[in-house]
Amino acid sequence: MYRDKREELVKKLKLEGHIFTKDVEKAFLEIPREEFIPSTIKNHAYIDTPIEIGNGQTISAPHMVAIMCEALDIKKGQKILEIGAGSGYHAAVVSRLVGEKGHVYTIERFLSLAENAKKNLENVGILNVTVEVGDGSMGLPKYAPYDRIYVTCAAPNVPPPLLKQLKNNGKLLIPVGKYVCDLDLLEKKDGKIVTKNLGKCAFVPLVGKYGH
16 A cells, blocks of 8 residues: 555656656655654655654655755765754665665754654664764764765754865755745855755754754
8 A cells, every 4th residue: 555655656756856866766665654654644654745743843745855865966875964863764765875885874853753763764674874862953073074964954054064074075955044944055165165046945943053
């Protein structure tokens, strides 16, 4: 049942232009979204909408996960930092994009969500994601630098530690604003930052030293 719904959702996201590479399509088909949402609403897993997961947080709508994955142009073997683990779903999709030789580090400020994300990732057999608890607005310096960094909550501005922890030629994707935001893609090129606006989006606020 879920497999059929997953395939239908991927077809929809392709038709809408949110998924356009084979790697992202394959990652979406391989990750069971129903394993990352509360058991009482598993039947909502393949509706293209955000879902509340507790602590005032949400799992992003599938189309937004797809937009972010495509925008980051993730390659096999890369080291990725995610700010805001949530239920672990987004990191699970990215784990497939980096492959066995790559790794995803994700930081979550709510202990209960971090523990749940760890459990969800273990349940689906994902071994290349590390979940940490802390202030995501400060990044995760102990594993830096990163090839890609993406933020799943809205920041008032781009936190300086994230730019510092980004490799040269690395990419940072972040919603800037509050609730209704600009999705900005920043690329570090020889110490200079090139920014591209990818349009409007909506996210819960980033909380922490460089948050709201």
